Amino acid sequence: MSKGKVLVVDDHKRVLTALQILLQDEFEEVQTLANPNSLLFTLETNQFDIILLDMNFSAGVNTGNEGFFWLNKILEKYPDMVVVLLTAYGDIELAVKAMKVGASDFILKPWDNNKLINTLRTALQLRRSKQRIVQLEIEKEELAREINQxxxxxxxxxxxxxxxxxxxxxxxxxxxxxxxxxxxxxxxxxxxxxxxxxxxxxxxxxxxxxxxxxxxxxxxxxxxxxxxxxxxxxxxxxxxxxxxxxxxxxxxxxxxxxxxxxxxxxxxxxxxxxxxxxxxxxxxxxxxxxxxxxxxxxxxxxxxxxxxxxxxxxxxxxxxxxxELRNRNGDVAVLAEYYLRKYAVKYNKQNLRFAKNTIEKLMKYSWPGNVRELQHTIEKAVILTDNSELLAEEFLFKERQINEMKNEAVSFEEMEKQLIRSAMDRHKGNMSQISKELGVTRPTLYHKIKKYDL
Known part of the structure; x- marks a missing residue:
C-alpha cells in the first residue's frame, strides 16, 4: 500500500464509488467529494498528496472550463499540489492545455484500472519529489545562515x-x-x-x-x-x-x-x-x-x-x-586583548590599548556573566572612551555595585549619586559622555546633578 492520500472530485456518485473501491487498497487514505464548491474548505482542513479532478461538473457541459477554474484555484493556493485530471476522450486537447497550466497528468474515461493506478503512483512520486525540493530549499537557507554567521x-x-x-x-x-x-x-x-x-x-x-x-x-x-x-x-x-x-x-x-x-x-x-x-x-x-x-x-x-x-x-x-571564566587562569587577559582588537577595528579606534593597571582590574573581577559579559564590557568601553587608553576607572562592575549596596546598606539615591559623581570624574564633566554611559538623556542628567547638588 502506498502511503499517499488521494482526494477524488467528481459529481457522479458511481465514479466516486468505483474509484474509492479501486484505490483504497493502493493508498493510505482515499476521500471523495461530489461537489467542488467545498473543495477549498476540504483542502484547508485535510492534507492530500494527489487530487484526482474531473474537468466537467454541470450536466450537458463539456467545455472543461469548470476543471480549469478549480485547477487554477487549487494551484493558486497550493502551488506544489499534484493534480491529475479525469477527462473524456474528446477532451484530450483540453487536458494537454491544462497540463501546460499546471496539471501533472490526465486520465481518460472510461479508464483502465492498471493504467490509472500506475499514473497515480507516478503522481505520488512527483509529490514526494516536490516535498523533498521544499526541504532542500529550507536546508539550503539554514546552511547559508550558518555560512554567513x-x-x-x-x-x-x-x-x-x-x-x-x-x-x-x-x-x-x-x-x-x-x-x-x-x-x-x-x-x-x-x-x-x-x-x-x-x-x-x-x-x-x-x-x-x-x-x-x-x-x-x-x-x-x-x-x-x-x-x-x-x-x-x-x-x-x-x-x-x-x-x-x-x-x-x-x-x-x-x-x-x-x-x-x-x-x-x-x-x-x-x-x-x-x-x-x-x-x-x-x-x-x-x-x-x-x-x-x-x-x-x-x-x-x-x-x-x-x-x-x-x-x-x-x-x-x-x-x-x-x-567558568573566573577559573580560567590567564584567559581573561587573552580574551580582553582579543575583544579590544576586534572592537577597536569595528569602531575605528585602531590605536586604542589598555592602560597598565586595567588588565589587572579585569582579572580581579569574578565575571558572573562569563565570556559574554567580558565581551560586552569591552565593547561598551571602546564605544564610550575618548582616550587613547582604556583606563581602569572606566570599568564599573555591577557585581561590585551590588555588593557595596549590600555591605554598606546605602540607599538607592545615594547609589545613584555615587554613580553620577564617578562618571563626572571619569569624563571630566563632559555631559554627552556621562549621559551615554549612564543611559539617560541630558535633561534628566542635569536634573539629577541639581537634585544631588553635584
Whole structure:
C-alpha cells in the first residue's frame, strides 16, 4: 500500500464509488467529494498528496472550463499540489492545455484500472519529489545562515581549556550524543558548533533550538513539524527542526527547561529515531547527531523528580563541562586583548590599548556573566572612551555595585549619586559622555546633578 492520500472530485456518485473501491487498497487514505464548491474548505482542513479532478461538473457541459477554474484555484493556493485530471476522450486537447497550466497528468474515461493506478503512483512520486525540493530549499537557507554567521573561536590557553579541547578532538569524529554543561555566557553553543565542524557531518546543516524559548503548545510543531490544518492557524504544512537537521547536527540548548511531558515526547523521538508531524500519520525517519546543553544541574533535577533519568542517559553519552571564566587562569587577559582588537577595528579606534593597571582590574573581577559579559564590557568601553587608553576607572562592575549596596546598606539615591559623581570624574564633566554611559538623556542628567547638588 502506498502511503499517499488521494482526494477524488467528481459529481457522479458511481465514479466516486468505483474509484474509492479501486484505490483504497493502493493508498493510505482515499476521500471523495461530489461537489467542488467545498473543495477549498476540504483542502484547508485535510492534507492530500494527489487530487484526482474531473474537468466537467454541470450536466450537458463539456467545455472543461469548470476543471480549469478549480485547477487554477487549487494551484493558486497550493502551488506544489499534484493534480491529475479525469477527462473524456474528446477532451484530450483540453487536458494537454491544462497540463501546460499546471496539471501533472490526465486520465481518460472510461479508464483502465492498471493504467490509472500506475499514473497515480507516478503522481505520488512527483509529490514526494516536490516535498523533498521544499526541504532542500529550507536546508539550503539554514546552511547559508550558518555560512554567513561570523566565525568565533573558543579562545583560551588555560589548563582547563586545553583539556576541554582535547575531549572535543576525541569526540567530534564520532556520532555520540554530547551533553554540554556550563554557566550562562561560557560558550556552550560555540563548543557545539566546533563539534559539528570537526565531525563527518560538517558539510550538512547545524540546527539550533533554544528549548527555553519554546512553549509547551508549540513544542511538537517546532520540533516535529505539522501538516496544514493540524491546529488553528496552521494554514500550511511546516517541516520540523528534526527533519531539517536530518543528515546533520541538532543542537538543543537549555534542555533543562523542558517540562516532563515535553521530555517524554523528546525521548520517544530519540529512542526510535522517527517522528510524526502533527496532523499526519506518516512515520518519518531522522538521522541526526544530537548535542544538548544546559546551565542547570540535571543530575540534581533527576533526584528532585524534575528531569527524566532515562532521557539524561540518552543525551549524555559524552559530557563536556565548560569552565567558568573566573577559573580560567590567564584567559581573561587573552580574551580582553582579543575583544579590544576586534572592537577597536569595528569602531575605528585602531590605536586604542589598555592602560597598565586595567588588565589587572579585569582579572580581579569574578565575571558572573562569563565570556559574554567580558565581551560586552569591552565593547561598551571602546564605544564610550575618548582616550587613547582604556583606563581602569572606566570599568564599573555591577557585581561590585551590588555588593557595596549590600555591605554598606546605602540607599538607592545615594547609589545613584555615587554613580553620577564617578562618571563626572571619569569624563571630566563632559555631559554627552556621562549621559551615554549612564543611559539617560541630558535633561534628566542635569536634573539629577541639581537634585544631588553635584
Amino acid at each position: 561570523p566565525v568565533t573561536r573558543m579562545i583560551g590557553r588555560s589548563k582547563l581549556m586545553l583539556e576541554m579541547h582535547r575531549i572535543i578532538e576525541k569526540v567530534a569524529c564520532t556520532d555520540a550524543n554530547v551533553l554540554i554543561f556550563g554557566e550562562h555566557g561560557t560558550g556552550k553553543e560555540l563548543i557545539a558548533r566546533e563539534l559539528h565542524l570537526k565531525s563527518k557531518r560538517c558539510k550538512a546543516v547545524f540546527i539550533t533550538v533554544d528549548m527555553g524559548a519554546i512553549t509547551e503548545s508549540l513544542f511538537e510543531s517546532e520540533l516535529f513539524g505539522h501538516e496544514k490544518g493540524a491546529f488553528t492557524d496552521a494554514r500550511e504544512s511546516r517541516i520540523g527542526r528534526f527533519e531539517i537537521a536530518s543528515g546533520g547536527t541538532l543542537f538543543l540548548d537549555e534542555i533543562g527547561n523542558l517540562s516532563m511531558p515535553m521530555q517524554a515526547k523528546l525521548l520517544s523521538a530519540l529512542q526510535t529515531r522517527k517522528i510524526i508531524r502533527l496532523g499526519d500519520n506518516q512515520v518519518r525517519d531522522i538521522d541526526i547527531r544530537l548535542i544538548c546543553a544546559s546551565n542547570k544541574n540535571l543530575i540534581q533535577m533527576v533526584l528532585n523528580g524534575e528531569f527524566r533519568e532515562d532521557l539524561l542517559y540518552r543525551i549524555n553519552t559524552i559530557q563536556i563541562d565548560v569552565p
